[in-house]
Amino acid sequence: MTTAIGVVMTECIVAGRLEDGKITGKLLRYPADPEAQEALASMPPGELVEAIAGQIDELMRGPDGAAKASADAIGVSVPGIVRAGVVEESPNLPQIKGMRLAADLAQALQGRGITAPVYAGNDADAIAAGVAATRGRLDKLTRVWTIGNGIGYGRWPFAEGVWEGGHITVTLDPKEKYCGCGGAGHLEGIMGYRAMRMRFLDLEPEEVFANAKKGDTRCREFVDLWHRALAGATASFIHLAGPGRFYFTGKNVGFLELPLLRSHLETMVRMSPLQSFSLEILPPDDETALVGAGVTAQRAMGEMQVTR
Numbered sequence: 257m258t259t260a261i262g263v264v265m266t267e268c269i270v271a272g273r274l275e276d277g278k279i280t281g282k283l284l285r286y287p288a289d290p291e292a293q294e295a296l297a298s299m300p301p302g303e304l305v306e307a308i309a310g311q312i313d314e315l316m317r318g319p320d321g322a323a324k325a326s327a328d329a330i331g332v333s334v335p336g337i338v339r340a341g342v343v344e345e346s347p348n349l350p351q352i353k354g355m356r357l358a359a360d361l362a363q364a365l366q367g368r369g370i371t372a373p374v375y376a377g378n379d380a381d382a383i384a385a386g387v388a389a390t391r392g393r394l395d396k397l398t399r400v401w402t403i404g405n406g407i408g409y410g411r412w413p414f415a416e417g418v419w420e421g422g423h424i425t426v427t428l429d430p431k432e433k434y435c436g437c438g439g440a441g442h443l444e445g446i447m448g449y450r451a452m453r454m455r456f457l458d459l460e461p462e463e464v465f466a467n468a469k470k471g472d473t474r475c476r477e478f479v480d481l482w483h484r485a486l487a488g489a490t491a492s493f494i495h496l497a498g499p500g501r502f503y504f505t506g507k508n509v510g511f512l513e514l515p516l517l518r519s520h521l522e523t524m525v526r527m528s529p530l531q532s533f534s535l536e537i538l539p540p541d542d543e544t545a546l547v548g549a550g551v552t553a554q555r556a557m558g559e560m561q562v563t564r
């Protein structure tokens with residue numbers, strides 16, 4: 257049996273223990289109070305690492321609270337660009353930019369008497385890994401769009417690169433500049449929650465989508481643009497890496513209408529070998545990313561042992 261600890265840090269930190277790729281026991285949340293969701297954004301990086309280490313410590317204790325269990329690997333997923341254990345960029349948790357997350361966490365764990373290899377990765381990639389693992393598709397290319405405050409793009413299997421799909425350019429209109437990163441014409445500048453609030457200063461995004469359903473022309477046109485933007489980005493990835501399955505999840509995935517997305521995608525992907533793509537909505541949950549964080553860490557550690 258292999259054991260791993262998976263940790264996902266987005267609006268809150270969720271951690272769990274995996275045995276043979278399946279969650280066993282309870283998940284831990286920090287902050288425990290769901291109302292304190294803004295807490296992480298204002299926490300200094302050292303405290304974030306300690307909070308994660310504390311959760312892992314608790315998960316590795318036996319029922320008597322004393323004995324330390326072991327883990328083959330620990331996987332931590334965060335939003336942003338993560339390479340070789342270092343958080344190179346994280347627009348939604350700016351204080352972790354530049355953090356040597358894998359090394360800092362391993363050190364904090366050593367201080368608690370826990371020695372296990374730590375792997376840090378991107379949160380959307382973890383969801384893709386989790387989908388692949390839970391559906392027995394670890395041998396296939398799996399791509400996931402996460403639709404939330406920002407737009408994330410995740411892929412399994414891991415491939416060297418940056419893969420910031422949310423910042424792919426989908427329009428040449430110079431007026432399109434609402435992306436959180438400051439770049440012009442980006443997908444997130446149209447689809448991201450923050451970007452929508454900046455575009456519609458008089459309406460919340462929920463109202464925009466509700467008004468569109470009632471037939472309001474301005475809102476209907478925007479909802480169409482929102483879907484066309486996602487279709488454009490997805491079509492680009494189909495033209496680069498091929499067709500296959502795309503999953504859509506995240507806390508705002510409820511805005512997505514698959515038939516509308518598909519109709520735009522069909523106008524953009526015309527070469528017959530590329531038309532065998534499929535689209536599927538996944539209800540957002542914590543477990544998928546957590547399983548993916550653990551599975552990715554185990555795979556990464558296994559590959560390191562093979563190449564050693």
Ligand SMILES: [Zn+2]
Nearest residue numbers: 423435437442
């Ligand atoms: Zn951007």
